[in-house]
Amino acid sequence: MTSESIDIINAFALLTNFVILPALSYGSQLALGALAVTLVYSILRFSNFAQGDSMAFGTMLVILISSYMISRGWTITGVPTALLAIPMALIGMSIYLLTMDRLVYRHYRRIKAKSIVGISASIGVMFVTGGIVRFILGASAQRFGDGERFIFSVREFKAYTGLEQGIALKTSQFLTVTIALLLVSFLFYFLQKTKTGKAMRAYSDNKELALLSGIDPDKVVQITWLLVALFTTIAGTLYGLDKGFAPQQYHLLLLPIFASVIVGGIGSPIGAIAGAFLVAFSEIFLTYAYKKFLIYLLPLSMHPTSLVQLIGTEYKYAISFVILVIVLLIKPTGLFKGKVIVDE
């Protein structure tokens, strides 16, 4: 091969390693979080501001359980112990969410409060949850991943292909994408094919009619919270395995998650996934410094001297916000037409 074509391959290896793989896994994490928001929105009819902090809560449970498991030596070589801790954490998370529903949200459902009241209640829950997490684990960042960090590392890739630029596949990235695929397929199967899933969709489309058809609203709500617990815990754990755990970071995830949901069309599951990847890719594409990439592609005389970064990394949350604003200006219903809930 000529050196020019190798340069092109190198450039794209670079892009894959630093943009595409991270964006794929970040997008999957956002998608899971966004699906949880969508579920709450469709069934319980309010935007759940506590989502970010709930993810932190689920991750906290995973961290606590997995550190106990590690101390007892209950580990499997190569597998992050956090994954083994998820089932136990799920039980805890379900109990927490169902308790919150019983103590807080059920009342407003019964009195048919406006959706804005649900939002204020969820903000109260957000602070309670955030406070508990910070009290138990502290506010500083920590890592909890163990086992193999890479499926294949940059060095292995370079040795295998002989390229100058390597691609590394992190275990967390591989796990994120695989688990997200499995979960999303499960959710769609559940909603489309099972009786409970159909009942949930009926309830979401027309509450009164669903009640008349003999659907038990309490059961629908409970199943919803169980699903939310599943998605929230796993999304939080995967995000934490990838980027580390910090309560404030999780709290701020609310912005990209809401942006994903609204971009996709609030209340539409497919929209939430599409929106999540759009937000994740824009965030990483716009904050990546293209200097090295361009050096590979451009002739020597045109080599850039600056970082060629479109937006500083510190403003990554601004990107979700700008996307949100653009969508609201151009197409407020989102890419996939979502549902609009009218207060009863």
Add this chain to the structure above:
Amino acid sequence: MNNLNTFWQANKAIACFTIMGLILLFVGLNQSWALALGIINLSLISAIMALGVNIQWGYAGLFNVGIMGFAALGGVSVVLIAQQPVTEAIDAGGMKMLFALILGAATITAGVLLNRRGVNKWLVSAIVVIGYLFTRYYFSEAADLIEKVDPAITGYLGGFGLPIAFSWIVGGIAAAGAAWWIGKITLGLRTDYLAIATLGISEIILYVIKNEDWLVRGLKNVYGLPRPVPYEVDMQKSEWLQNIVAWIHRSELQLLSQSDQIDKLGDYVRAASVVFVKLSYSGLILLILVAFILLSNLALNSPWGRKVRAIRDNEVAASAMGKNIKRQHLQIFVLGSAIVGVAGALLVTYDGIFIPTAYQPLRFTFLIWVMVILGGSGNNLGSVLGAFIIWFIWIQSGPMGLWVVEMLGNFIQEGNTSLEFIEDRVHYLRLVFMGTILLLIMRFSPGGILPEKNKEL
């Protein structure tokens, strides 16, 4: 018994304020007057913020989750208006920065205008992207130049060096501008979009403040902001204050020897100067608060206020009567945010220092919310009462929590690691505590302590 109940209902506001006053009096007598006045001043500033939020939530049902951002804009305007300009930094990169900003503004204007003319979308996007790249290039160069000028002391452009009172108005205008922009986009759409957008904008305002060192020094903080009231040191030299202090403590001072008398008097004058400065602030803030309350009560009882409440209570009916709901909501949202902006400016003025990391969603957005809901949404006096109660609990809950931990420590053996761990993190329980208060009021007493009086028209 029934009589007592009606009496209580009729005089609830007076009773609640009296109780609050007595508690503060107790703090003043037992702990210190400086502490009590500190609580009062911050309560008053919070009350102004709560008033702004109450106008949005109580009058129009608009949900603002970005109070922090609007308050921060007020804080920024104090720095930009009242600080002296840094001439070296302006010489170094001022013109370049101005050019970059004008270029940025021109790019946006060109994009909007061309888009309206119906020019090819791709062409417009290309123009905007190229304009953006050039703007960013000049901008970062100018920012670098400015930040290099004596970074330990300045490293920013400074302000206009105008009287600080002027910055309160500018703070209000800045917050109003941001609110107008957000409101224009999200009002008229679903109700939760406003909440989400305000949450987003407030975080972004904060990121800008923390990262753009050339503007307000970022994380390096801005110290030594000018004051609208005299300094303690000058007060200690003033004769009339010395005379008053000497008169108050005359019986005690008479018993002492000459040299002891001067020492003791000096101590008292120092304490009195602190109290005097805080009192001047109290007067100033109280004046602004009262003005805002009077104005908003007048507005609420005018035809405009009736329209506002009619829209809040039944949008469909009001809309059928020909009222423009979106415009009305925009008006109220901008007004309320402007008041929050003024309060944010007052807060930084009072602190005399601008610290970007002090802007925490809990301290601003959430606490103010709890104040409004606890006091009684829709009732201005309620917001003020809520501000006093919540701020008092907030201030006292820190030491209280530590005290509880210490009490626990007496039962557990000394030097227990888990105890240190709890002491370290006990302040996070305030989040849980405040969240619980909010949830409890919403659940069991949605009207708050002082419910809105003229709920029914």
